[in-house]
Amino acid sequence: MTTANEVLDFVKNLVDELKDYEDEITFDTTLAQLDLDSLDYVQTQIEVKKLFGVSLNTDLFISGKITTVGHLCQYVANPIMETETQPAAVQ
Amino acid sequence: MKVAFDHEATLNWANFSGDFNPIHFDIEMAKLAGSPDLIVHGMLALLHVKQATMAQLPPHLGWQQFKVLFKQPLMQTHGVNFNFFEKKTGLGISVGDDAKEYFKGICSPLSSPVLAEEVGSVFVIDAAQVKAKQREFNLAFPSVDQSWIFIDALVFSDFLRHEFKRLGIDDNATKNSKSTKIVVQMSHKVIFNTLILSRLLDDTSIPLEISYTVARPRAFLEPGAEFGTVEVTVFVSGQIVLQEEIGLISKEISF
Secondary structure, three states: OOOHHHHHHHHHHHHHHHOOOOOOOOOOOEHHHHOOOHHHHHHHHHHHHHHHOOOOOHHHHHOOOOOEHHHHHHHHHOOOOOOOOOOEEOO | OEEOOOHHHHHHHHHHHOOOOHHHOOHHHHHHOOOOOOEOOHHHHHHHHHHHHHHHOOOOOOEEEEEEEEOOOOEOOOOEEEEEEEOOOOEEEEEEOOOOEEEEEEEEEOOOOOOOOOEEEEEEEOHHHHHHHHHHHHHHOOOOOOHHHHHHHHHHHHHHHHHOOOOOOOOOOOOOOOEEEEEEEEEEEEEEEHHHHHHHHHOOOOOOOEEEEEEOOEEEEEOOEEEEEEEEEEEEOOEEEEEEEEEEEEEEEEO
C-alpha cells in the first residue's frame, strides 16, 4: 500500500523535473506556490497514473479538493472510490 | 548564442520524419493552434537541444534520462537561447527568449530502463534502411553527431509513419468541416546509454538492424482534450539501447 510519504518523495522528484522550485517541498506546500501550468498538471496526471495507478480528474484541482501537496499525497495514497467525476481512462 | 529554425530546416525534418502536420506549413492552421506564425517541429528543435546537452556532460555516464516538455509553440525563424543549469536531480534545460520559455527539461542519471508490461507491436528497420536514413540525417543535420540522437529521431519517425493512425490520431486535418482535431507533441523522454551504443556501433562491419516495440498507450480523456503517452523500446542486436516516451495531446479546433 502506498503511503503519503512515498507520494511526497515522488512529488519532490516530479517538481524538480517540471519546475525551478528551490524551497523544501512539504505537505503544506500549496500547488499555487509551485506555479503549475496546464501542461504540468497533465504531466502530474500521467505520472501518477503510471506509477500509482490512480486517476486524477482535473475537477479535483478546479473544485479546490486538492490545493496542497498534502491533499495530493493523501488522495493518491487513499484514492476515493469511483465517482461521477472520475476521468474516463482510455486504455 | 541564438538558434533559429527556418523553413528549410522544417522541410528537412518533415522529409526525414514524414511529419507534415499543417501547423508547420499552413499559417492559417498555425493560427488556429494559437500561434501567430508557423510552428517548429518540437523534435527538430530537440535535435539541437540534445546535442547541446551532451556538450554539458562528461562522456559515457551510463543510463541517462532526457526529458523535455513543449511548454509553448516555438515559431519558425524565432531565435531562442539554450540554457543549462544544475538541479537537484540532474542538469536543467531551458529553451527560451527574454519573454517566454518554450521548452523545459532535465537530463538525469537513471539505473536502467524498465520494459513495459504490455507490448502492442514490434517493428524492424532493416540495415539498408538504417544506412539510408543515417545518410539523409547526416546531410540534413550535419551538426548533430550523437548516435543516440539519430536513433531517437529514426525510431520516432518510423513510429509516426506506422502507428500514428492506428492509435486513433489522424494528423491529416482538413478545413472542409466546421472543426478538426489537431495533434501536437507535448513531451519527449529518451532513456539512453552512450557506452552501450558506442560498443555496438563501433564495429561497423556488422549491418545495423534496429527493432523496436511499442507498448500499449496510456491515454486519458478530459473535457476538450485527449492526451496520453506511448512508450517505445529500441533494440540493437537484441540489447536495449534506448527507450522513448512520447507525450501527445489532441484538441478539437472549431472554425
